[in-house]
Amino acid sequence: xxxxxxxxxxxxxxxxxxxxxxxxxxxxxxxxxxxxxxxxxxxxxxxxxxxxxxxxxxxxxxxxxxxxxxxxxxxxxxxxxxxxxxxxxxxxxxxxxxxxxxxxxxxxxxxxxxxxxxxxxxxxxxxxxxxxxxxxxxxxxxxxxxxxxxxxxxxxxxxxxxxxxxxxxxxxxxxxxxxxxxxxxxxxxxxxxxxxxxxxxx
Ligand code: VGL
Ligand code: ZN
Numbered sequence: 372x373x374x375x376x377x378x379x380x381x382x383x384x385x386x387x388x389x390x391x392x393x394x395x396x397x398x399x400x401x402x403x404x405x406x407x408x409x410x411x412x413x414x415x416x417x418x419x420x421x422x423x424x425x426x427x428x429x430x431x432x433x434x435x436x437x438x439x440x441x442x443x444x445x446x447x448x449x450x451x452x453x454x455x456x457x458x459x460x461x462x463x464x465x466x467x468x469x470x471x472x473x474x475x476x477x478x479x480x481x482x483x484x485x486x487x488x489x490x491x492x493x494x495x496x497x498x499x500x501x502x503x504x505x506x507x508x509x510x511x512x513x514x515x516x517x518x519x520x521x522x523x524x525x526x527x528x529x530x531x532x533x534x535x536x537x538x539x540x541x542x543x544x545x546x547x548x549x550x551x552x553x554x555x556x557x558x559x560x561x562x563x564x565x566x567x568x569x570x571x572x573x
Contacts, residue, residue, distance in 0.1 A: 374509040375409040378516030383452040383459035390452040415488035417453035418476040425484040489529035515543030524555035
């Protein structure tokens with residue numbers, strides 16, 4: 372059983388969104404072309420309340436992209452993004468969501484950020500995604516989406532930690548920061564992850 376996790380393909384991460392990932396919309400046709408080839412497709416959705424503490428706007432005198440300590444861990448402050456129920460939190464309108472069987476929402480607790488689709492950033496609370504994939508007898512987890520260096524990376528890292536053979540689809544992801552993405556890809560490879568291109572998926 373091959374599963375595809377589509378990570379955060381949401382309007383606010385698109386080039387005209389509030390937390391724009393360069394070239395982020397280029398992955399949409401790539402994902403649409405391959406999603407039908409998987410036995411199971413799930414998606415994650417960044418889904419923050421307006422008072423989420425990852426937003427710089429919720430910290431007096433702070434600017435986006437500064438780093439603070441949030442409840443004991445380092446937190447990058449972001450522009451407001453993916454606020455629950457707003458158009459920015461919707462999936463890109465061109466994304467074919469028909470094959471998506473389940474959507475795992477994350478980042479709901481205002482006190483803690485959640486980059487991975489599996490756990491929050493302190494690994495305190497699970498979304499249930501690992502149990503869902505296990506119950507579906509998934510034997511391989513493929514990942515794509517936005518942002519490659521943040522939520523895709525953390526999701527695939529957790530998939531590896533959960534024991535799933537894990538594969539990044541390189542041309543179906545884009546990063547906020549290219550340098551961080553290079554480091555992230557090296558780290559996935561070091562942890563026995565693999566990297567393929569969408570054309571390798573048959
Ligand atoms: C993301 C920063 C903040 C992502 C989500 O989807 O990569 N990045 N929230
Ligand atoms: Zn977020």
